[in-house]
Each structure stands twice: as structure tokens, then as C-alpha cells.
Amino acid sequence: xxxxxxxxxxxxxxxxxxxxxxxxxxxxxxxxxxxxxxxxxxxxxxxxxxxxxxxxxxxxxxxxxxxxxxxxxxxxxxxxxxxxxxxxxxxxxxxxxxxxxxxxxxxxxxxxxxxxxxxxxxxxxxxxxxxxxxxxxxxxxxxxxxxxxxxxxxxxxxxxxxxxxxxxxxxxxxxxxxxxxxxxxxxxxxxxxxxxxxxxxxxxxxxxxxxxxxxxxxxxxxxxxxxxxxxxxxxxxxxxxxxxxxxxxxxxxxxxxxxxxxxxxxxxxxxxxxxxxxxxxxxxxxxxxxxxxxxxxxxxxxxxxxxxxxxxxxxxxxxxxxxxxxxxxxxxxxxxxxxxxxxxxxxxxxxxxxxxxxxxxxxxxxxxxxxxxxxxxxxxxxxxxxxxxxxxxxxxxxxxxxxxxxxxxxxxxxxxxxxxxxxxxxxxxxxxxxxxxxxxxxxxxxxxxxxxxxxxxxxxxxxxxxxxxxxxxxxxxxxxxxxxxxx
Numbered sequence: 467x468x469x470x471x472x473x474x475x476x477x478x479x480x481x482x483x484x485x486x487x488x489x490x491x492x493x494x495x496x497x498x499x500x501x502x503x504x505x506x507x508x509x510x511x512x513x514x515x516x517x518x519x520x521x522x523x524x525x526x527x528x529x530x531x532x533x534x535x536x537x538x539x540x541x542x543x544x545x546x547x548x549x550x551x552x553x554x555x556x557x558x559x560x561x562x563x564x565x566x567x568x569x570x571x572x573x574x575x576x577x578x579x580x581x582x583x584x585x586x587x588x589x590x591x592x593x594x595x596x597x598x599x600x601x602x603x604x605x606x607x608x609x610x611x612x613x614x615x616x617x618x619x620x621x622x623x624x625x626x627x628x629x630x631x632x633x634x635x636x637x638x639x640x641x642x643x644x645x646x647x648x649x650x651x652x653x654x655x656x657x658x659x660x661x662x663x664x665x666x667x668x669x670x671x672x673x674x675x676x677x678x679x680x681x682x683x684x685x686x687x688x689x690x691x692x693x694x695x696x697x698x699x700x701x702x703x704x705x706x707x708x709x710x711x712x713x714x715x716x717x718x719x720x721x722x723x724x725x726x727x728x729x730x731x732x733x734x735x736x737x738x739x740x741x742x743x744x745x746x747x748x749x750x751x752x753x754x755x756x757x758x759x760x761x762x763x764x765x766x767x768x769x770x771x772x773x774x775x776x777x778x779x780x781x782x783x784x785x786x787x788x789x790x791x792x793x794x795x796x797x798x799x800x801x802x803x804x805x806x807x808x809x810x811x812x813x814x815x816x817x818x819x820x821x822x823x824x825x826x827x828x829x830x831x832x833x834x835x836x837x838x839x840x841x842x843x844x845x846x847x848x849x850x851x852x853x854x855x856x857x858x859x860x861x862x863x864x865x866x867x868x869x870x871x872x873x874x875x876x877x878x879x880x881x882x883x884x885x886x887x888x889x890x891x892x893x894x895x896x897x898x899x900x901x902x903x904x905x906x907x908x909x910x911x912x913x914x915x916x917x918x919x920x921x922x923x924x925x926x927x928x929x930x931x932x933x934x935x936x937x938x939x940x941x942x943x944x945x946x947x948x949x950x951x952x953x
Contacts, residue, residue: 583692610807631835679725682702701722715752732777732782737886749791752793774788868933881948
């Protein structure tokens with residue numbers, strides 16, 4: 467069973483199960499007492515078993531660090547198949563209540579933060595490590611200095627800009643900079659509070675409840691959480707080294723996808739970037755799908771919208787390729803400045819067709835209204851200041867070098883990994899749970915691969931390593947990763 471993090475050290479308590487099979491099943495019991503799981507299970511379906519374990523955890527009958535019975539032990543005591551219990555354990559792992567430590571067993575985790583969505587919980591769970599390469603965030607030392615930029619922006623801002631709630635939400639200087647650097651000519655541009663805010667607001671406009679949305683496999687876990695929150699169904703699309711496969715996109719559109727969400731460069735977690743040739747091929751698939759839909763008599767279908775999440779922005783080494791160069795009326799391009807200029811800016815630019823952007827901005831006017839104009843002026847400063855430009859260019863070079871250095875070090879240990887773009891590396895492993903345990907023992911924390919899967923059981927086991935945070939000790943980390951990959 468896949469896990470999101472290693473649990474704390476076991477408390478010494480092994481859960482004992484008592485059923486109709488005579489003697490107790492389980493290991494020695496420490497000072498924590500015995501939990502009769504069979505007595506708590508009212509419904510012997512996977513959902514019912516998972517609910518019973520969850521009740522025991524929340525009632526305090528099972529403590530953090532307690533080891534659950536094995537799948538076969540609990541299945542025998544309950545008189546159900548091992549697959550039924552395995553399904554229950556997977557459900558518990560998905561919400562962060564338990565984690566597998568491979569052959570050591572399955573253990574109870576600390577209660578996850580209630581405000582985190584499920585896949586975020588799985589990514590955030592786990593004990594602190596000597597070296598945390600799990601976060602997927604930029605190296606703070608490589609970000610441009612925000613303090614001077616904020617001060618300059620505040621001093622330069624016009625006093626009358628603080629007045630009207632009816633002013634355009636995008637300041638003119640920032641719009642001019644964005645238009646000059648956008649990968650196609652959009653009808654409209656605006657700024658919102660980060661890439662996920664942009665994607666969520668766009669999907670609220672273009673996809674109705676219950677609609678299907680094509681996503682990458684593997685893909686970004688918070689996107690999957692967002693789709694669940696919006697009541698949208700995921701349709702996975704496989705990748706190769708050039709991006710989303712054209713046949714996978716065609717299959718997703720044939721399955722009824724109303725929208726497509728893809729990462730044009732520095733794909734998280736694989737680092738794949740879309741080539742210009744592949745962008746042209748994908749645009750042709752969208753056009754062909756539209757032509758076929760138009761030829762079907764009596765079938766009325768809304769135009770498919772492609773949402774591009776350029777989350778790495780200016781720290782990516784690859785070109786800013788967009789399907790919008792071929793389908794400007796169907797592409798919403800999102801460019802985040804979090805990794806390049808700082809997560810606390812909470813700024814992402816959005817450009818696309820007027821029908822989508824006007825609806826997005828109109829709905830936003832009934833909520834936050836606009837993104838802080840002071841922050842917008844700060845971004846203008848950062849995009850034009852020589853020192854800030856040098857800092858971002860330097861960060862791009864450093865991230866590239868760190869990724870190549872780790873890939874070379876892994877190759878020296880016989881582990882061949884294809885380098886990508888951005889700050890993450892997608893490392894194949896033999897057994898994900900075992901790999902996480904071995905890395906925990908070495909004091910290294912990485913992100914489990916399971917949350918990145920768009921569908922259950924998809925793909926080979928991997929872990930994601932944020933190489934952008936690897937300032938030193940590359941050889942030691944490579945050695946630990948290589949051992950963990952073979953565990």
C-alpha cells in the first residue's frame with residue numbers, strides 16, 4: 467500500500483483483533499491495552515472497516531504510532547477477503563490516518579490538519595527530517611529581495627489608486643509587461659491570487675458540475691483535490707518526453723472532456739516540457755474533435771477550453787510554449803510568479819478569450835474584487851529592476867545545475883533518471899513505501915508518488931524529489947536515493 471509519509475516511532479502497541487476464530491490474533495501488547503476491532507466493525511465492507519478504524523483513532527482507542535493488524539489477520543478475523551481489508555487500508559491512507567512502513571506494518575498517524583484537502587494532507591504528513599526535499603517550493607536564498615521592491619512600489623503608487631472599487635482590476639503597467647511577454651495575443655488579461663486560484667476560477671466558468679476534465683497522468687495532487695471539490699470527474703492523459711500524448715488527448719475528448727488542464731513546461735512531478743511540435747499536434751487534435759462534433763447532427767457541444775498552468779514561469783529553462791498560438795479562442799494561459807519571485811506574492815497572471823476572462827473577473831468582483839494593486843506594482847518593479855532580473859536568471863541557472871548534478875550522481879550508482887525542467891525530479895523506485903522508510907532512516911524526506919496519480923493503480927512507483935532545495939550533499943543524497951529505490 468502506498469503511503470504519504472513515515473509515521474512516528476511505534477508506541478510499542480500492536481492492535482489485537484478478536485473474532486470468531488478462537489484465540490487472539492496479533493502481536494504482543496504494550497501498555498496501551500487491547501482494541502477489539504472486530505467488535506467495532508458494524509459494516510464489513512471496505513468503507514465500514516475504514517470507518518471503524520477511524521472511530522477507534524478519534525476515540526483514542528488507537529494511539530499515534532500503534533500498529534494495525536496485517537491485512538490477512540484482519541481479513542481472517544472478519545471473515546472477508548484480503549482485498550476488502552486492503553481497500554479499507556487504502557482509504558485510511560488516502561485521508562492521512564494511517565501509513566504503511568512496508569514489512570514493518572501499517573501504523574496510525576497523527577490527526578492531519580483539518581483545513582488541508584486530502585492529497586495535501588498526504589503530502590504534508592510525516593515527521594521532520596534532517597533534509598526536507600518534499601515541499602516543491604523554491605529555495606528562499608534564490609528569490610529576489612521583496613522588501614526594497616515593496617518599498618519602491620509603495621512610494622511610487624498614486625494616491626488616487628486607493629479610491630475606487632470600480633477601477634480595472636489589472637494595473638496598466640503590469641498589463642503592458644504581460645502582453646509583451648505572453649506566448650500568444652489574448653483577448654483579456656488579469657491577475658489573481660496564485661495559479662490554483664486561476665485554475666479553479668476558470669473551471670468554474672467553463673465546466674459544469676459533473677463535467678469531465680482531462681488531466682495529466684501523473685499530475686499535480688492539489689489539482690485533483692480541486693476537481694473533487696468542484697464535482698468534476700478526472701480523465702487521465704498519459705505523457706511522454708514531449709508532453710501530453712496526442713492519442714491520450716484524443717481519447718479524453720472522445721470520452722466527453724469539457725476542459726483540459728495541462729502544464730506546458732517543468733511539469734510537476736516529471737519535469738517534462740511541451741515542445742512546439744507537440745503543441746501543434748495537440749491543437750490539431752482539439753480542432754479535429756470540434757469538427758467531428760459539429761458534423762454530428764442534433765449534438766450540441768460546448769467548445770473545449772484548454773487551461774495551461776505555467777507554474778514555474780521564469781525559473782523554467784524551457785520555452786514558454788502554448789496551444790494558444792494555434793487556438794487563441796480556446797486557451798486560458800496561467801503564469802505564476804510564486805516560484806520565480808516568491809510564494810507570498812500570491813500572484814498569477816491569466817490570459818485568454820474574453821468570454822472566459824470577463825466571466826472570471828465579474829465573479830471575482832463579487833468576492834475579493836481585485837488583487838492588491840500594491841502587490842501588482844511590486845511585481846512591476848520586480849519585472850523591471852536589474853537586480854531582480856539578475857536574481858531570477860541566476861535561480862534558473864542554479865536549479866538547472868542542481869537537477870543535472872543529482873541526475874549524474876544517481877547514474878554513478880546505477881540509477882538512471884531522465885532529467886527534466888524546474889525544481890523537481892521524478893525518481894522511479896521498486897517499492898514506494900519501502901523507499902520512504904529507507905530515506906526516513908537516512909534523514910531525508912521526499913514526496914510520495916501515489917498522490918500524483920490521476921487514477922487508482924496507475925503507473926509505476928515513484929517518489930518526487932525537490933532538487934531545487936538541494937544546496938549541498940548531492941553525493942550523499944544520491945547514495946541514499948539509489949539504495950531506497952532498490953528497497
